[in-house]
Amino acid sequence: MDYTLQFGQITRFLPGFFTGALISLSLAAMAFAGGLLIGLAGAALKTYGSQLARRLVGIYVVFFTNTPQLVQIFFLFFVLPDAGVLLSPYSAVLIGMTLNAGAYLTEIQRAGFLSVRAQEIEAAETIGMSRLQTIRHIVMPHIVRTLFPPLSNHYISMVLGTSMAAVFGVNELTGQAMSANAETFRAVEIYLVVGAIYIAVTLVASALLVLAGRHLLRVRMAL
């Protein structure tokens, strides 16, 4: 093998990589936020809705959780223009990731709703709390604390999932790596550095989430 690793050649791309990382984080955050809202509606419908509503949500969830996100985005990316909807690659990815997240977050939040124990509500009623008070002081905190770990983990996996946006030309971190590679062909160095950045970024994000959980919500989580 007559190839020497030359990390020096790629240092000029580092600012671009950090921009890319920020795009990854924000893309994941927006898709997560959208997915969280969809998931909230979906979980509510599935727990308290009519049979038809439950069926429809069920189909949505089952479809999006049993097919790859990459293919979902391919579908949107190529089919929507034919249907007359013109989207930038970024938007197509965002919509795809949001719909995908919505399905998973429906299930996660539904589990959170179901985890509320009847005894907690009974206990609140016996000390005279109204329905609204019970929800505000007992049920909501319980749900938030139960949901925090799985939601945090899903966000982190979504940050890693933004990597596939590069396939569509979005300049998040992996996209930046692909551009850098097209210029210098130092593929191994580039992707190793980018991999390290993903590790660092997700470690920091995980750490922040664990700390937030511990201090704001009194939820113990492992890194």
Place this chain on the structure above:
Amino acid sequence: MEGTFAEQLREFLTYANATFLLSGMATTLVLSVSGCVIGFLAGFGLAAVRKAGGRVPWIVRALVAVIVEAFRRVPFLVTLLIVFFAFQLAGGNVSVLVVGIVSVSLIATGYLSEIVRAGLDGVHPNQWDSAIVANFTYLQTLRYVIVPQAWRVILPPAFGFFLMFIKDSALASQIGVVELTYVGKVLNNKGYTPALAFGSILVLYFVLSYPLALLGRYLELRLAQAKHH
């Protein structure tokens, strides 16, 4: 390609396309299954090393921990690309499929190692005590006492990972592995309407994944009931 949807559908549903799609499915399965099997075996080994405590030098355990975390915190696509280009550098004529299998095995090792470790940790310490004082070696303890108790805790999340893995294998299309997603792209490039090309592979992924998901839920229920031996 013009014409009504029905006409396009008839053009699409040819024997050639059907076999092409099925071969893509087969490759997806090959990637997922081999990745998970290799990943489980290697992951089990790594978990056993980490659980060995003082029997193994701390530097080795630390290294294993780092490797495991690394493969879990790097996107699938990036790992695929690193392995792909590394193989390219090393020369030799390795097929993309092999590159794909190596990549998925590495990723699966990272994830499954943690799942196994959690399972081993779930066995009560006093089981280790009893084995130690009866002069069981570390491996004998794992084999006769710990693993028979841990596998129930390991199986559900491991199967869940396999299900997730089938979907993540779609990214192997990006390095040229002719699995199901790649087939979809080819069909799209051939001129079939994307709704058909990508729609069909969405359906096929679903057909692959959903029954397995149901099987997984069934297995979980059975395991929870028969909490015995």
Place this chain on the structure above:
Amino acid sequence: MPKLSITNLVADYASTRVLDGISLEVENGDVTSLIGPSGSGKSTLLRVIVGLLKPSSGSIRVDGRSIDYDHADDLRAMRDQCAIVFQAYNLFQNMTALQNITIGPVKIRGRNPIEVRGEAMALLEKVGLADKAGSYPDELSGGQQQRVAIARALALRPRLLLLDEVTSALDPELVTDVLDTIRMLLRDHKITMLVVSHEMGFVRDVSSRVVFMAAGRVVEVGTPAQIFANPAEPRTRDFISKVRTL
């Protein structure tokens, strides 16, 4: 030569000194009991002897041979000679009562499985559990599990048997059965035993010598008569007076 000879044993656990210079001798064929308040280090001493906790200093000799707790071979040799029954029985949950007893001799010591099975069934009969040979630990009561644990220890033909508060985790009505089992085994076999127990009546009945420990130290050693009726040390007297003896 004493079977077990402990000299100035010091042990630490999580920055606490749990054993503070223990010296003790157990003669061959004797039953020596350790009594004392919780936290005095009695169970810890047994765990150190059997190698579950490493001593910081001091020596332990079995049959005159000093054990180097850093050496795997020494530990192995010592565990060949000693068997321990734990407070929490610690039966292997994935094996039947019979398998719990046979696995040590067969898989670890390589003895003939048929021979071992015969011996194991005989031991189960002895402890009154022959009909439970195929039962799993979660199908047995605490007392039954403990008796299986005793049979398991005996199957290893130990020269030194350590009993670590074997009745402390049992419901009161099950305690008698286990103690009777031990009494019976003592009648039939001459085993050197080191017993940690709160059951004072039992201790008085079976022991050749009683050792009173407190705060990681040996306070007083004597015959049961001496310790229970006429303790020399004030601390011993204090403890004995607070303990109801049968």
